[in-house]
Amino acid sequence: MSATKGLEGIVAAESKISSIIDDTLTYVGYNIDDLAENASFEEVIYLLWHTRLPKEDELAELKQQLADNMSIPQAIVDQFKTYPLSTVHPMAALRTAVSLLGVFDEEADVMDPEANYRKAIRLQAKIATVVTAFARVRKGLEPVSPKPELGYAANFLYMLKGEEPADIEIEAFDKALVLHADHELNASTFTARVCVATLSDVYSGVTAAIGALKGPLHGGANEQVMKMLTEIGSLENVESYIQNKLDNKEKIMGFGHRVYRKGDPRAPHLRVMSKKLTELTGKPELYEMSVKIHDMIVEQKKLPANVDFFSASVYDSLGIDHDLFTPIFAVSRTSGWVAHILEQYANNRLIRPRAEYVGPGMQKYVPISER
Ligand SMILES: CC(=O)SCCNC(=O)CCNC(=O)[C@H](O)C(C)(C)COP(=O)(O)OP(=O)(O)OC[C@H]1O[C@@H](n2cnc3c(N)ncnc32)[C@H](O)[C@@H]1OP(=O)(O)O
Numbered sequence: 001m002s003a004t005k006g007l008e009g010i011v012a013a014e015s016k017i018s019s020i021i022d023d024t025l026t027y028v029g030y031n032i033d034d035l036a037e038n039a040s041f042e043e044v045i046y047l048l049w050h051t052r053l054p055k056e057d058e059l060a061e062l063k064q065q066l067a068d069n070m071s072i073p074q075a076i077v078d079q080f081k082t083y084p085l086s087t088v089h090p091m092a093a094l095r096t097a098v099s100l101l102g103v104f105d106e107e108a109d110v111m112d113p114e115a116n117y118r119k120a121i122r123l124q125a126k127i128a129t130v131v132t133a134f135a136r137v138r139k140g141l142e143p144v145s146p147k148p149e150l151g152y153a154a155n156f157l158y159m160l161k162g163e164e165p166a167d168i169e170i171e172a173f174d175k176a177l178v179l180h181a182d183h184e185l186n187a188s189t190f191t192a193r194v195c196v197a198t199l200s201d202v203y204s205g206v207t208a209a210i211g212a213l214k215g216p217l218h219g220g221a222n223e224q225v226m227k228m229l230t231e232i233g234s235l236e237n238v239e240s241y242i243q244n245k246l247d248n249k250e251k252i253m254g255f256g257h258r259v260y261r262k263g264d265p266r267a268p269h270l271r272v273m274s275k276k277l278t279e280l281t282g283k284p285e286l287y288e289m290s291v292k293i294h295d296m297i298v299e300q301k302k303l304p305a306n307v308d309f310f311s312a313s314v315y316d317s318l319g320i321d322h323d324l325f326t327p328i329f330a331v332s333r334t335s336g337w338v339a340h341i342l343e344q345y346a347n348n349r350l351i352r353p354r355a356e357y358v359g360p361g362m363q364k365y366v367p368i369s370e371r
């Protein structure tokens with residue numbers, strides 16, 4: 001037995017949900033470019049959970065179910081208030097809150113498909129409220145209740161800021177949610193599938209996935225990209241900053257990918273949005289800096305930007321706090337995690353690979369007094 005480091009190239013599951021073939025990403029066979037231009041996030045949720053696009057009445061029903069389930073237990077908000085709010089990362093708060101949602105869901109351990117679908121709706125609805133409530137509580141503000149008449153993207157921005165967003169903000173945020181919704185067997189989705197393959201519950205699967213997404217090699221990279229842009233500060237500093245990092249063999253966040261070789265097809269959509277939004281908010285330099293970094297990394301390392309690179313300047317332009325970028329990724333990716341969890345339950349087998357043992361050979365126990 002010999003190990004494949006990082007399981008590179010190993011096919012670990014069959015899935016009908018999304019595919020990456022020759023650098024083309026599809027959700028259930030629909031090209032991501034097509035979905036990014038035409039579909040709403042709610043349509044994508046339906047697509048991922050039912051492996052087909054909804055008809056009008058089905059979409060209306062899903063939107064209603066999401067709107068009806070957005071409120072969260074007061075105990076979660078009260079618990080946020082007890083946290084060390086000046087230091088706790090919103091991903092840690094989210095990880096804990098999703099676990100708490102399971103505590104308050106009477107159906108948490110009911111394992112039939114209908115109950116699991118109901119939990120999927122509740123979780124997708126409530127996760128937006130959890131992230132926005134935490135964002136407000138830590139600023140000493142009260143959470144804002146969702147408006148049932150608003151769509152998912154609009155409601156998120158409304159609950160975050162307490163005022164209804166402009167159409168262009170809704171359009172950009174909705175597209176970002178569509179682009180982040182699913183991505184084959186990425187680390188957090190694999191984590192969710194491993195967890196529920198023990199027949200553990202949906203909340204455990206999503207809590208585990210949030211833990212995996214948090215790391216800077218995965219979803220946590222978008223916050224790190226913004227940290228880098230902030231540190232660089234201006235267009236004229238880009239060259240020396242990036243060159244210094246490259247000379248020191250440091251990784252540049254937002255570049256590289258385990259699967260894509262020519263490029264991540266989601267990045268061009270975010271790049272276009274970044275240009276438009278940074279111009280609109282009077283911060284075009286942020287986009288220009290991003291492009292300069294991009295050109296340097298492509299030229300010197302031949303590494304294309306991934307989904308996390310231009311999403312940073314997009315979210316910043318929407319006035320979103322930088323440490324909320326990864327929780328927003330989680331809000332969108334919950335749709336994909338849940339789709340994979342339901343798919344895993346439907347055709348389950350325990351996921352239990354082997355390790356190649358590289359430790360010492362057989363040893364004899366030595367009593368502590370003789371060591
Ligand atoms: C939503 C997402 O999860 S998208 C990914 C988000 N993560 C990031 O943006 C973090 C930065 N990128 C990376 O760390 C990596 O490219 C990953 C984690 C995405 C993929 O990792 P892997 O497939 O394991 O590639 P690995 O880390 O082995 O890199 C291969 C080579 O490219 C280099 N490389 C990879 N990414 C980068 C980068 N961002 N900057 C500089 N060099 C890089 C590595 O140093 C390595 O070089 P070497 O062979 O000379 O040692």
Ligand SMILES: O=C([O-])CC(=O)C(=O)O
Binds near residue numbers: 187259307
């Ligand atoms: O697929 C991956 O390894 C990471 C990624 O881009 C994602 O999860 O969106």
